[in-house]
Amino acid sequence: MSVVIKQVKDSDSLKKFVKFGIDLYEGNECFVPPLIYDERATLNMSKNPSFEHCDASYFLAYRGEEIVGRIGVIINHKSNEKWKQKNARFGFVDFVDDAEVVDALFGAAESWARSRGMEKIHGPLGFTDMDHEGMLIEGFDRMGTMATIYNYPYYPQHMERMGYVKEQDWVEFLIQIxxxxxxxxxxxxxxxxxxxxxxxxxxxxxxxxxxxxxxxxxxxxxxxxxxxxxxxxxxxxxxxxxxxxxxxxxxxxxxxxxxxxxxxxxxxxxxxxxxxxxxxxxxxxxxxxxxxxxxxxxxxxxxxxxxxxxxxxxxxxxxxxxxxxxxxxxxxxxxxxxxxxEVAESNVELETNSKVQSLWDGFDVEQHKRRRCFIKEL
Structure with missing residues (x-):
């Protein structure tokens, strides 16, 4: 059965969009779900003040009646102006391990961004740095935190298959108190x-x-x-x-x-x-x-x-x-x-940010997770 992409256009489909990002990980001991109410508020144009300078659209992938993937695509005009870029962001992305599903999802996001004059697309990123960002590429056997994304190991494999490359990495540390x-x-x-x-x-x-x-x-x-x-x-x-x-x-x-x-x-x-x-x-x-x-x-x-x-x-x-x-x-x-x-989770730190990583000098620490922002030219 072929994959069909549907744009989220009402509160019912937005609820399905958020819920899929939780249901996909049922039984996974490392996944930490967000609160549905908070995530829906973040994605809601009438509630999130980021929409004063952001445009966004959300897509669901279906096989028959079953949802098999989701992706959000954002244009943060304030960011593009500051950094002198024409970038779209993808985020809130989850999918089953199926190349056809992944290609259809990212194809929809890339097409949406391209039609609005964007030259590149990168992510996972949110509307602001307060949102979850970075795709997990190391540490799949470690419990997530409320501040980070968890994803299956096949996610970055699909990103590389589609031609996405590293733009930036974040690292995380487990610190013995x-x-x-x-x-x-x-x-x-x-x-x-x-x-x-x-x-x-x-x-x-x-x-x-x-x-x-x-x-x-x-x-x-x-x-x-x-x-x-x-x-x-x-x-x-x-x-x-x-x-x-x-x-x-x-x-x-x-x-x-x-x-x-x-x-x-x-x-x-x-x-x-x-x-x-x-x-x-x-x-x-x-x-x-x-x-x-x-x-x-x-x-x-x-x-x-x-x-x-x-x-x-x-x-x-x-x-x-x-x-x-x-x-x-x-x-x-x-x-x-x-x-x-007994222990502390550092949460995400840019791998290039030596100032913040110097905080842990002299402590018993383990760099136990790594996540990546991928980028691709449109």
């Missing part, structure tokens, strides 16, 4: 605080974070602006992410470093107890019982309570390379030790 804060980190932290007049802001309640929330994202914009593919978040996007992420915070793993004399934020680090097992139990659904698993994970209850997910570190360029990262790491380690955690 030491029994105590290393003396080197303690010493550097004190020196840096004294030399630059820095203090760490502690929060007792989440309500205290909101006055700093927008500044956190402004700092992320400033720190990440020159990294591969990054596009600074707009004020509406910042509002969107503040509403999404601040309620999820564990304050023990929020480290904010301020310059004492003017209260300027110069560094931020955010982590969470691993949500992977909770999301697997929830199977993409917050209700009726998914919220219970997520709540327990946030509170550090469950078999994955020994794992810390390091979600982001951002340091003002003026202070990069001056030891501010030691303050952030000290907070992470101290809190992790107090809660009995």
């Amino acid at each position: 030491p029994k105590e804060v290393p003396e080197r980190i303690e010493r550097i932290s004190e020196v840096v605080k004294q030399r630059f007049g820095l203090v760490e802001k502690r929060f007792e309640r989440k309500s205290e974070v909101y006055p700093y929330a927008r500044e956190i994202f402004h700092l992320i914009n400033k720190a990440y602006k020159d990294l591969f593919g990054y596009v600074e978040l707009t004020e509406k996007q910042i509002d969107y992410y503040v509403e999404m992420y601040i309620p999820m915070l564990r304050l023990e793993f929020l480290s904010v470093v301020l310059r004492q004399h003017d209260n300027k934020m110069v560094g931020v680090g955010i982590g969470l107890p691993s949500m992977s097992e909770a999301l697997r139990k929830a199977k993409g659904k917050f209700l009726p019982t998914g919220w219970i698993h997520l709540y327990k994970a946030l509170k550090g209850i469950g078999k994955n309570s020994k794992v810390l997910d390091l979600l982001l570190v951002a340091i003002d360029p003026e202070y990069q390379g001056k030891g501010v990262n030691a303050l952030l790491i000290k907070r992470f380690i101290s809190s992790a030790i107090e809660l009995g955690m």
Whole structure:
């Protein structure tokens, strides 16, 4: 039976688009599903402020009545303007191991992009760097995280077969949490605080974070602006992410470093107890019982309570390379030790970003996953 491509045009087909990305991995012990509600919101033009400067379309592949693949294609006009490119992005891509299906899906995405004047297509990428990005090419036997994509080993094989090549890689590290804060980190932290007049802001309640929330994202914009593919978040996007992420915070793993004399934020680090097992139990659904698993994970209850997910570190360029990262790491380690955690997941780091990888110097680390952004001329 031949493959038929259908464009997603209504809420029912969008729901099928999201659900296929979960159903394909049923029984896979490494896959961590997203929450269906959150993914639908990301893809919804009326909810995601990225559509102020992005166009997108989504396609489903069918064999008869059965869905066998999906792909999203995005044009981020702000990114193309910043980086002086004419690139489309593909993302939210999943498929069975069938060349006819894969060729039909990517053919639809490439045709859509080509008809809009694009010269290249690359991905997996989302609307922003806050979305999942990078196709897994190493570490298929490792549990995923809430912040990353999992895919089967046959995915990159099909990409190479279709003529896609490496544009950029991200690496991930598994870091053993030491029994105590290393003396080197303690010493550097004190020196840096004294030399630059820095203090760490502690929060007792989440309500205290909101006055700093927008500044956190402004700092992320400033720190990440020159990294591969990054596009600074707009004020509406910042509002969107503040509403999404601040309620999820564990304050023990929020480290904010301020310059004492003017209260300027110069560094931020955010982590969470691993949500992977909770999301697997929830199977993409917050209700009726998914919220219970997520709540327990946030509170550090469950078999994955020994794992810390390091979600982001951002340091003002003026202070990069001056030891501010030691303050952030000290907070992470101290809190992790107090809660009995044993390992930390770094999540994605550009393989070329030696500054962020230097954070793990002196620790017992394993580079256990690698993912790739593929690119192809249209």
